[in-house]
Amino acid sequence: QKEVEQDPGPLSVPEGAIVSLNCTYSNSAFQYFMWYRQYSRKGPELLMYTYSSGNKEDGRFTAQVDKSSKYISLFIRDSQPSDSATYLCAMSLGGSQGNLIFGKGTKLSVKP
Amino acid sequence: EAGVTQFPSHSVIEKGQTVTLRCDPISGHDNLYWYRRVMGKEIKFLLHFVKESKQDESGMPNNRFLAERTGGTYSTLKVQPAELEDSGVYFCASRHAGETQYFGPGTRLLVL
Numbered sequence: 001q002k003e004v005e006q007d008p009g010p011l012s013v014p015e016g017a018i019v020s021l022n023c024t025y026s027n028s029a030f031q032y033f034m035w036y037r038q039y040s041r042k043g044p045e046l047l048m049y050t051y052s053s054g055n056k057e058d059g060r061f062t063a064q065v066d067k068s069s070k071y072i073s074l075f076i077r078d079s080q081p082s083d084s085a086t087y088l089c090a091m092s093l094g095g096s097q098g099n100l101i102f103g104k105g106t107k108l109s110v111k112p
Numbered sequence: 113e114a115g116v117t118q119f120p121s122h123s124v125i126e127k128g129q130t131v132t133l134r135c136d137p138i139s140g141h142d143n144l145y146w147y148r149r150v151m152g153k154e155i156k157f158l159l160h161f162v163k164e165s166k167q168d169e170s171g172m173p174n175n176r177f178l179a180e181r182t183g184g185t186y187s188t189l190k191v192q193p194a195e196l197e198d199s200g201v202y203f204c205a206s207r208h209a210g211e212t213q214y215f216g217p218g219t220r221l222l223v224l
Contacts, residue, residue, distance in 0.1 A: 004154070034212060043116070043203055043215035044155070088155070099145060099157035099168060100205075100213060 003027055006089055006103025015112050019076040023089035023103045026070065030091040030101075033065050035074045038086045038105065047087075048074065079110045114138070116206050116216035124222045130192040133219045137186070137206030143167075144187050145213060146179060150200035158202075161187060194223045 006023045013019055021035075032051055036044035048063035050056050050072075056063045062075040072091075076083055086107045090100040117136045125131050137144045146158040158177070159169040163184035172179070176195070181187040191198050199222050205213040 002154075006154075032212075036215075041217075043217040046212055046214065049212050090155075098143065098207070098213075099160055099171070100147075100155075101157070102147075102155040104154045 003101050004089065004091065004103040007106055008104045010107040010109060012109045012111060013079055015079060015081060015110055017079050017110070019074075019079050019083070019108060019110075021074040021076075021087050021089075021106050021108070023072050024070055025072070025091060025101075027091075027093075027101075028067070028070065029093055031094045032092045033063070033072050034090045034092075034100070035061075035063055036088040036090060038088060040085075044088055044090075079108075081110050081112050084109045116204055116214055118202075118204050118216040118219050120219060121217065122220045122222075124224065125194055126224050127196055128193045130190065131194055131221060133189045133191075133202050133204075133221070135187045135189070135204030135206075135216060137204070138208075138214060141206035141208050141214075142184070143207045143209070143213075144181060145205040145207075146187070146189055147203040147205065147215075148200050149203070149218075150197070155203065158189075191221075194221075196223050199223045 035048040038044045053067045060077045064073040086105040088105040089103040119134045144161040149155040157171040160167045161181045178190045201218040205215045207213045
């Protein structure tokens, strides 16, 4: 079983739609949860960062962590064509073991 | 503030040759990470430096890979001799203590 599972998509939505992206994980010791956005031929860019369970909102983006279900989500409201990218979930144990464990990424396309 | 930079952006070499990748972290970031994404797979951790010391090199695939960070500033990752399966995108990331990781644009390595 992979440590982090993420549906690779592709996911295609019309402009203005609400997008829901999800990851599940197996290691209950993960404490830090991140979402990265990666445009084609670029490096991952940090979008959202959450410690432990709960919700975090930043503009059109909301990140949710449910540690009891080992499930994290990223919601994008009023999606725009500029949101078209690959979205990667990542998590870590934290502290000195700060290396990130990534999902495969979900490729999102927002059509005008 | 300049982000993480990587050089070269692309490298095409033949099997058996040597390639050296360079990463310049964000100024003041003591933590430096190397990751790799091979085609169709998730981004995977290779190793972690704290200043010039290797904190964790559990992700290094074999002894053909050598990472250095002399003086605790930039880092190099040498692959010698390169094999076909070493092809992929090599990412470097850096972070300040207590913060999250910021990624560079990656080096695309193709071994023929």
